[in-house]
Structures are given as C-alpha cells and as structure tokens.
Amino acid sequence: xxxxxxxxxxxxxxxxxxxxxxxxxxxxxxxxxxxxxxxxxxxxxxxxxxxxxxxxxxxxxxxxxxxxxxxxxxxxxxxxxxxxxxxxxxxxxxxxxxxxxxxxxxxxxxxxxxxxxxxxxxxxxxxxxxxxxxxxxxxxxxxxxxxxxxxx
Numbered sequence: 001x002x003x004x005x006x007x008x009x010x011x012x013x014x015x016x017x018x019x020x021x022x023x024x025x026x027x028x029x030x031x032x033x034x035x036x037x038x039x040x041x042x043x044x045x046x047x048x049x050x051x052x053x054x055x056x057x058x059x060x061x062x063x064x065x066x067x068x069x070x071x072x073x074x075x076x077x078x079x080x081x082x083x084x085x086x087x088x089x090x091x092x093x094x095x096x097x098x099x100x101x102x103x104x105x106x107x108x109x110x111x112x113x114x115x116x117x118x119x120x121x122x123x124x125x126x127x128x129x130x131x132x133x134x135x136x137x138x139x140x141x142x143x144x145x146x147x148x149x150x151x152x
Contacts, residue, residue, distance in 0.1 A: 011083055011148075013075030022091075022144030025137050026069040032134040033062045033098075039127035040105070043120045046112070050104040054131070057101040061094045061138070081152035088145040095138035102131040 017023040037058040040051055068090060077083035109124040 011077045011079050011087075012072065013077070014073060017069065017072050022141045022148065023069075023072060025141045025144075026065060026072075029065050029134060029137045029141065030062060030069070032130050032137060033058050033065065035130045036101075036127050036134060037062055039123050039130065043123045043127070044117065047108065050108045054101040054105045054127070057097045058131075058134075061097065061134075064090065065094070081149070084145065084149040084152050088142060088149045091138050091142040091145050095135060095142050098131060098135040098138055102128065102135050105131055 012020045012023055017026060037055065040054050040058065043051075068087070071077065105124065106128045109121070109128050112121060112124065
C-alpha cells in the first residue's frame with residue numbers, strides 16, 4: 001500500500017485518508033457495502049427476517065462508514081488516541097455484523113436454490129460474494145486500526 005509505517009501513530013485528515021493505511025479502505029467498504037445493499041434490495045425478500053438483518057447491517061455500516069470517513073476527512077478527530085480506539089471498535093463491530101449477515105444471507109441463498117426465480121437467486125449469490133468481501137475489508141481495517149491504536 002502507499003503508506004509508510006512511521007505515520008501509524010497519527011490520524012490522517014483531508015486527502016490523507018485516501019493515502020494512508022487503514023483509511024484507504026473506506027472507499028472499498030462503501031462500494032462493496034453499497035452493492036450488498038442494492039442487490040438485496042432488488043430481490044424478493046423471502047424469508048424476511050434474515051434478509052432484513054442483511055439490509056440493516058448493510059445500510060447501518062454504509063451510513064456509519066460514510067459519517068466516519070467525513071469526520072476523519074474534516075479532521076474532527078484532532079489526532080487523539082481515543083479516536084483511534086473508537087475506529088478500532090467501530091470496524092470490529094462492523095466486521096462482526098457483516099460476518100453474521102453474510103452467513104445468514106448465504107444460508108437463505110442456498111435454501112432458495114430450487115424454489116425461486118433464477119434471477120433473484122443470481123442476485124443473492126452476488127450479494128453473498130460482495131457481503132463476504134465487505135466482511136474481509138472491515139476485518140482488515142479492524143486489524144490495521146488496532147495496530148495504529150497501539151502505536152499511539
């Protein structure tokens with residue numbers, strides 16, 4: 001990645017969030033989370049409970065990640081260690097939420113293989129793949145945020 005490790009003890013602001021690790025992951029998290037949101041919203045929501053959880057997770061993480069990115073871009077963190085800790089905690093919770101949503105969505109998709117419209121099945125498969133990619137991105141962001149937090 002395009003970052004040196006000497007700056008891990010600092011929280012970036014402005015355009016710096018696009019060039020530092022782990023903050024460079026904000027945009028892919030938004031893209032893949034948005035794709036999960038769109039793909040699940042396009043399908044027939046049966047059963048409603050697991051797919052409702054997937055929608056909640058994708059919308060919640062999309063909105064919170066966008067707000068988090070704006071706060072970091074505007075420098076609202078004032079380079080405090082508590083913001084580094086909060087970044088670690090938020091991304092850990094988001095990774096856990098996305099993992100639970102991914103597993104639920106995968107189970108529902110496997111169960112609907114033969115009993116539904118093939119296009120909805122294909123959309124759900126795509127949503128499962130993107131959901132697992134978003135889970136991986138949030139997990140990597142969590143690990144890198146923990147390293148940055150410990151360097152404060």
